[in-house]
Structures are given as C-alpha cells and as structure tokens.
Amino acid sequence: MAVAIGSKELEAAQRIFSDRLPLAERFVEHLATSGIERGLLGPREVPRLWDRHVLNCAVVAEFLRGKSRVADVGSGAGLPGLALAIARPDAQLVLIEPLERRVNWLREVREDLELDNVEVFRGRAEQAVGKVNVDVVTARAVSALSGLAAMTIPLLGGAGEVLAIKGRSAAEEVAKASKVIRRLGGVKTSVEVAGSAFLDEPTTVVRIVVGA
Template identity: 40%
Template sequence: MPSASALPEPLAEALDAGLALMQLDSVHPDQRQLLIQYVLLLQRWNSTHNLTAVRDPLEMISRHLLDSLAVLPFLDAGRVADIGSGAGLPGIPLAICRSTQAFTLVEPASKRVAFLRSVLAELGLSHVQVVPTTSEKYEPEKLPDILISRATAPLARLDAMTIHLQGPQSRVLAMKGPGVEEELADWPRAAALELRCHDLQVPGSPLRKLLIWTNPLQMP
C-alpha cells in the first residue's frame, strides 16, 4: 500500500477540490488517503479484470469516489447492505468514511468478490464484509437498516430483488441517473410508498438522483 507521501498528487488534489465543492470537508485526511488507495487498487485490478469501464484514475475520482460520497449526508446510522456492489461502489467509499457502521457488500461475480476481499484486507476495513451471492439469495440473520444501490437495476426490479430484505424500518437508497421518471412509471408499488427524491450534485458529472423510501409498516 502506498504511503501518504507516495500518493499521486493530482488524485489527492482532485479529491480535495471535489469534497470542498460538495461541502464534505468532514472527511478526515486519513480517510482521504484510503479513498485514493482504493482508486489505485481499482486501477491496478482493472487492467486485467475489467471491473469498470472507467480507466483513468483521475476520472475515477469524480465518476466513482465523489459520486458515491454524494450519498453521505443521507446515510443514517445502522447496518448497511450495498446491493450489487460490483467493484465496491458506493459501499467501500462510504465505509471508509463511516468506520463505526457495519457494511455488507452483496456481489455474486467471483472476480469482483476477489477484488473486494483484497481491498478490505489491504485497507484494513474490518467493519465491512463481502457476501458472494445475489441479493435474491441473501438471507442475513438480521435485516439491514439501510439498503443502498448504485444503478444496479430499474426501480421495480430493485424493489423485487430486495423486498425480502426490507423490514418495516428499513430505508432504501437508490442512486439513479437519467430516465428515473420512466422507471417510476413502470413501478406500480411506488404509489404505496412515501418516496423522497434528492438531487445529487457531483463535480464533473451529470446531475444524479437519489430516491429514498421506507417500507410501509406491515399490518397484523
């Protein structure tokens, strides 16, 4: 793992500038170092494992790190499950900045699972675990307090994939790009939910949306 002095300065500068614009100055310098180290690991593994279409580590700062961390102000306390985590997005950046919360990265693809486990070991993220399965087959002993998804599936499909994980107090955070209106129109259960929609302003990226809902209390 590179030392702080060995971290590429342009990456650190881009991260610092982006966090300042997003008013996330509370991210500690040690956490910023871990975020950059995560990007370097992603770049290294990506050359042989094709984990993300983004190849330039500087572009990864905005497209991956800042995009993931835009959710930070909306992330309450409790157990977090990152559904379809892929290369660990948004779960790993969020977990780096929330070291007292338990995170579970749910990901079925074996090459991504191998990468995630390597990241957790190299960065010392002992509060994060990887579950190598699909969300439909994920059956935790305790339901997550928060389910989060970064463009894993259309809203109706995401809801169906995770309905067994949504307890009466669970909160679902779905990060979406353009086309969310069409997804809402194709999701009949949306009418029964109190949906909140927030704009996510990420420097260097198009406007994103964050949809939040809580599963209705189950009646006896």
C-alpha cells in the same frame, strides 16, 4: 498508481472523507490497477474515477443515520459500498456480490484498507434475505427501478430505506415502478440529490422508505 485529482474534486474529497482521505486515495489506486486488470471497470474510466465514481457514490453518506447497517447490492467494484465504508466508519456495510472474481477483489481491498466495518457476502440479493440484518440498502447501476425494488426491499425485513443511485431518468423510473414499490411495502418514494454543495454534478438518489 496515483490517479490525478483536480483541485475542486480534492476539496470535495477532503470534506467527504476528512482524515480518512488517504484510505480513499488507496481505494482509487486499487480501482485504477487491479480493478481495471480484472475487468471491474473499463480503462477509459481511470481519468474519471474520482468525480464520476468515488465522489459520486460517497456523497450518499449524507443520507445515512449514525451507526446505520447497510447492504450494498451488486457491489461490484465497491461502488458505492466501499466508498461509503470509508466515508462513514460508524456504519456497518455488507457488500452483496454474486461473482467470485469480484468477491475476491472486494475482500482483498477490504483487507488491504483494514476496513473492519465491511463484510462481503457472495450471492444474489434474494439469497441474502433473512441472512443480513440491515436498515438501509444501496445500489448503483444494477437494474431498472422496478426490478431493483424487488431485489432490495425484501432485505429490509419490513422497515428501512432503499437508496438507489440513478441518472436523469430517475423520475420516469419512479413513475413506472410505483405500483411494484407499493406492493413490496414502500410507503414513500422520492428523487433527491446528494453533494449539491460541492459537486459540479450532484448525485441523483431514489429514496424508498419502507414501513412506518
């Protein structure tokens, strides 16, 4: 199932995915078909898959250093995990997801797209602590920041970054979660934007630096 993409979104997708754009297109097809059928996304999201979901997530790749090792917590429909894996083949992604039907779908898509930089871990974030070796943790639409910090920061083993995709209330969430973040080892928390050069609605990211 081909999903329509506007000229501006296509230009952004070409800049983000480059020669891997066909993989991104196939990922969107999976989201629009089996992703909807299995309840990973609602059917009303199909017209917004590119701008609201895939591009919104993939632009976070600009925060990743070369050869980053990334854990995506609550990966669900592979957002942002699979989008980042396509945009950044030099990064290694571990998709952490507790629900079996979502895990099965993620594995099917990974195999169909032949993403050899993706591993799927079935379990909760706390179950992955000490079992995955990462320097970046990502999350989208998982929890309020105070709860999310408790899920994500321990995965870093004392050093790294959390990149949490958030909405307009990001600064307010940071203020509420500041004490929890510091207690868990966060040394700097900032609200940043990704994709401002080519997205009508840039992605808001809460960036938590852990360790030195």
